[in-house]
Amino acid sequence: MVPAITKIDIYKLSIPLAIPYGTSLGLFDHADNIIIKIHSSEGLYGVGEGCPGTSVTGDSQAMDFEAAQLLGTLIMGKNPLAVEARMKEIDSFLVHNSTIRSAFDIALYDLLAKKAGLPLYALLGGEKRTLQTDMTVGLASPEKMAQQALKYVEQGFLSIKVKLGTNFDDDVARIRAIRETIGEKTLIRIDANQGWDQVTAIRILQALVPFSIQFCEEPVAHWNNRALKYVHEHSPIAIMSDESLFDHHDAYRLASMEVCDYFNIKLAKSGGIHTALKINAVAESAGIKCMIGSMDETNLAMSAAAHLVSAFPNIEFADLDAALFLAEDPVIGGVTYEGGKITLTDTPGHGADFDSEYLKTLESISITQKGDF
Numbered sequence: 001m002v003p004a005i006t007k008i009d010i011y012k013l014s015i016p017l018a019i020p021y022g023t024s025l026g027l028f029d030h031a032d033n034i035i036i037k038i039h040s041s042e043g044l045y046g047v048g049e050g051c052p053g054t055s056v057t058g059d060s061q062a063m064d065f066e067a068a069q070l071l072g073t074l075i076m077g078k079n080p081l082a083v084e085a086r087m088k089e090i091d092s093f094l095v096h097n098s099t100i101r102s103a104f105d106i107a108l109y110d111l112l113a114k115k116a117g118l119p120l121y122a123l124l125g126g127e128k129r130t131l132q133t134d135m136t137v138g139l140a141s142p143e144k145m146a147q148q149a150l151k152y153v154e155q156g157f158l159s160i161k162v163k164l165g166t167n168f169d170d171d172v173a174r175i176r177a178i179r180e181t182i183g184e185k186t187l188i189r190i191d192a193n194q195g196w197d198q199v200t201a202i203r204i205l206q207a208l209v210p211f212s213i214q215f216c217e218e219p220v221a222h223w224n225n226r227a228l229k230y231v232h233e234h235s236p237i238a239i240m241s242d243e244s245l246f247d248h249h250d251a252y253r254l255a256s257m258e259v260c261d262y263f264n265i266k267l268a269k270s271g272g273i274h275t276a277l278k279i280n281a282v283a284e285s286a287g288i289k290c291m292i293g294s295m296d297e298t299n300l301a302m303s304a305a306a307h308l309v310s311a312f313p314n315i316e317f318a319d320l321d322a323a324l325f326l327a328e329d330p331v332i333g334g335v336t337y338e339g340g341k342i343t344l345t346d347t348p349g350h351g352a353d354f355d356s357e358y359l360k361t362l363e364s365i366s367i368t369q370k371g372d373f
């Protein structure tokens with residue numbers, strides 16, 4: 001008998017960041033996320049999470065709470081195991097708003113993997129790999145950023161990601177201070193978050209060559225593919241698309257235009273795992289390696305993302321440090337961190353959950369009725 005979705009619980013989860021961080025898009029000091037719990041007629045449930053990065057994805061917790069009720073009504077009573085079919089309905093019904101679509105996608109994959117009795121990486125056909133995440137250093141003075149970077153190196157992170165994107169003098173001073181403080185061994189990735197124009201980007205990237213930079217994320221405005229192509233053609237440092245890449249259509253366009261070396265996939269941008277798989281397929285076709293990044297999610301969304309990285313060797317890099325920034329992480333189970341080393345669980349699904357008593361303390365709504373869509 002085909003199972004059916006019987007109930008969907010929607011929660012608002014808000015947690016301050018223990019380590020607020022600055023970027024050229026503004027200060028991030030709070031995680032205002034949405035949790036989705038999808039119940040099936042077989043007595044199983046799957047849990048998903050989305051963190052709206054408003055300046056990137058254009059949505060907010062309040063918007064996602066409303067949208068989740070529409071999406072919950074849309075798929076109520078239908079087969080939760082047909083993930084591609086359910087996500088096609090969701091993606092057709094609601095354009096943009098990728099964060100909330102992602103929360104549904106993660107919950108559906110969690111449910112499917114639990115039904116199969118497999119950890120998510122195995123459901124996706126992959127092997128269990130030990131992953132290494134970088135740790136992000138937010139925008140601040142060169143001295144403060146250098147001390148922060150040193151702390152992370154001492155904690156065992158093999159790579160750090162440095163937020164830049166202001167101006168030539170300050171950005172070069174930041175990297176010089178960090179490299180002089182942490183030494184030569186640790187990898188440094190940089191992220192301008194669209195903060196430069198194409199001329200400034202090339203000046204800065206050329207000046208950073210002596211400091212051995214692994215790659216640079218989103219140097220110019222996300223919409224400016226022409227400028228990105230110019231930067232890519234003239235940069236001595238590899239370029240990674242982040243805010244310019246949401247879905248597989250973007251991936252095809254960016255790969256066709258030859259504007260970058262790497263893709264940064266985030267589930268909150270792609271609308272979940274189903275589209276992340278399509279982005280990675282386009283990337284692999286074009287010879288482009290991927291990273292999976294994060295917004296400000298808890299260990300739950302980080303676990304789903306880590307399983308995805310583990311399953312696909314073309315996803316070479318992990319930027320899954322979000323959960324480490326939270327003042328508290330109420331998740332039970334999920335991946336464990338040891339410095340930058342991430343270890344996956346073999347529990348069916350993504351392996352992460354919330355205590356039901358904890359969830360009762362959150363603002364929530366439950367959907368049980370099928371809608372007229």
Ligand code: MG
Binds near residue numbers: 193217243264
């Ligand atoms: Mg980025």
